[in-house]
Amino acid sequence: MDKEKSLTKGIFPNHTTRTSAYYPDEFTEEEQLISKMVEQFVEEQVMPKIGAMEEHNYEVSLDLFKVSGELGLLGADVPSAHGGLDLGKKTSGLIAEKMGFGASYSVAFNIHTGVGTLPYVYFGTEEQKERYLSRLTSGEWVGAYALTEPNAGSDALSARTSANRTDTGWVLNGEKQWITNAHIANVYLVFARSEKGLTAFIVERSMDGVSLGPEEGKLGIAGSSTATLILDNVLVSNKNVLGVIDQGHHIAFNILNLARLKLAFANVGASKQALSEAIKYGKEREQFNEQIINFPIIREKVANIRIKIFAAESAAYYTAGLLDDLKQSIDQVENMVPNFINFAMDCSINKVYASETLDQAVDEALQIHGGYGYMQEYPVERMYRDARINRIFEGTNEINRVTIAKSFFKEYAKDNHVLKRYLVDGTEKFNQFTNASIKLLSIGLKALPVMDRRTIDEEQESLGLISDMLKDIYVLKASIDRVSKNKESIGKLIVEVLSEETFRSVETSTITILATVADSQKRESFLKTMKALSIPIYSNNIQKKREIVAELLN
Secondary structure, eight states: OOHHHHHHHTTSOOGGGOOSOOSGGGOOHHHHHHHHHHHHHIIIIIGGGHHHHHTTOHHHHHHHHHHHHHTTGGGTTSOGGGTOOOOOHHHHHHHHHHHTTSHHHHHHHHHHHTTTTHHHHHHOOHHHHHHHHHHHHHTSSOEEEEOOBTTBSSOGGGOOOEEEEOSSEEEEEEEEEEEETTTTOSEEEEEEEOSSSEEEEEEETTSTTEEEOOOOOOSSOTTSOEEEEEEEEEEEEGGGEESSTTBHHHHHHHHHHHHHHHHHHHHHHHHHHHHHHHHHHHHHOEETTEEGGGSHHHHHHHHHHHHHHHHHHHHHHHHHHHHHHHHHTOSSGGGGHHHHGGGHHHHHHHHHHHHHHHHHHHHHHHHHHGGGGGSTTSHHHHHHHHHGGGGTTTSOHHHHHHHHHHHHHHHHHHOTTGGGGGOOOOSSHHHHHHHHHHHHHHHHHHHSOOOOHHHHHHOHHHHHHHHHHHHHHHHHHHHHHHHHHOOOHHHHHHHHHHHHHHHHHHHHHHHHHHTTOSOHHHHHHHHHHHHTOOOOOOOOHHHHHHHHHHHHHO
8 A cells, every 4th residue: 555545535534535344333253253352351351350450460460461351352453473373463453452341450551552562563563573572472571561660651752761872782760650560571672862863762671770760659550560660770671672774753653553543442341331330330329210221311421421422433444445355455563564654634533533432421421420439349430540541541532633633734735735635425414414513613714724744833832723623523424334334223313413512513613713813804704604614404313313222222
């Protein structure tokens, strides 16, 4: 696949570009078996041990990794030549989604299989792959990723951990903060400042000068190990340099893109878990001689969560499918790397949308539980605390919103009529609302000042609005693409509601952007163009949500 084509595919979902099946509705028998296997593993082996993990019983965590390795769950993204199953992004996403039910272990698992393993797959030498991948996929070793520092969070390139050359290799000094899997990991990928930039180093825990700080006290995900990695004159050989010297930022950012998609899948799974707990409690709890799940205002909450999950799930599987298509068109796994940047927007959209869907899901699930949801005897209390980190993990949602907008503007600068290619055919209302949303986005873009690098940094409020519009349209189009193949009535109902609510959200963002136009005549002209748009009559979404809930509860 050439660069231009992958850019085009990465902007908005379009079923005419698909070459394979992407959605849960289309799972093969093998994928369904994998799904059930992970569900059983989480239910029978992970969840009964969460208490022990939260007490930092590392042996429990390490045993779970070994079982995960025996089941093949650690190697879904790893080539078979190095001990993996090479199942592709859709199936590895499915595993991450089902593992999303696994509380703190889900975090440890996804860090290990994502940023803890993928750097070796895409950037490692054959010798590095031979040494590390078989151990990581078997569960013999656990991997970790060390990028963040006390003064280098979102601004990762400002890292101060130093790497100085010696006659035989490099000496590393510094501290890496909030390292997930810190106390159970055998190997860390450490990013340190070398002569002209960042370089990635493979640091084994057994090396002299490597030590760890105490476990951090955290709001949630207490069962995942989080600590400071301390490097005191750690000598590493040149064989432990991953990738190109001074070019470590390419590894950091490309791997983070893939990690964001994997995190989105985990958040979809956790959202489904929250919805399940909400429904379960709603059927058990009675007030005024009635199950509270039968109260319309409670059912509306359930419907809203169900709609958001459908959209997040559709977008995640769509994006995974694009990456699988990319893999099919490229002969060597390493050759995929230059194309990853073309999917930065897609991966950030998924990360933001799914993490915020999860926040809404756990918040409403706790609300449905009422006072009991605040008590530790109910799982929703832990789920509420565990969920909050996801808007910070793998780049804050604010940074990801900037990434969404900047990635789009690179394509928009080449062709400011690019959005016309993503208008859809069809007389259905959801297609009309989709087209109207895209046209509103186009109006908002034209109202912004010229987006050079300096202006972009000065207009972050508008960038946030643009990124939210792009995000909402992306997941809407993925959802429409999904129902275009699967004609089940519940999916069509969800898309009908989603399309109207997306339009209203995009309309509000567009008005906010237009209000910033200083020239009153230009502002009035933009507003007139906006008001002239043709949109269908709004539907009775209250009734549609009632039907969605009824179908779900059945």
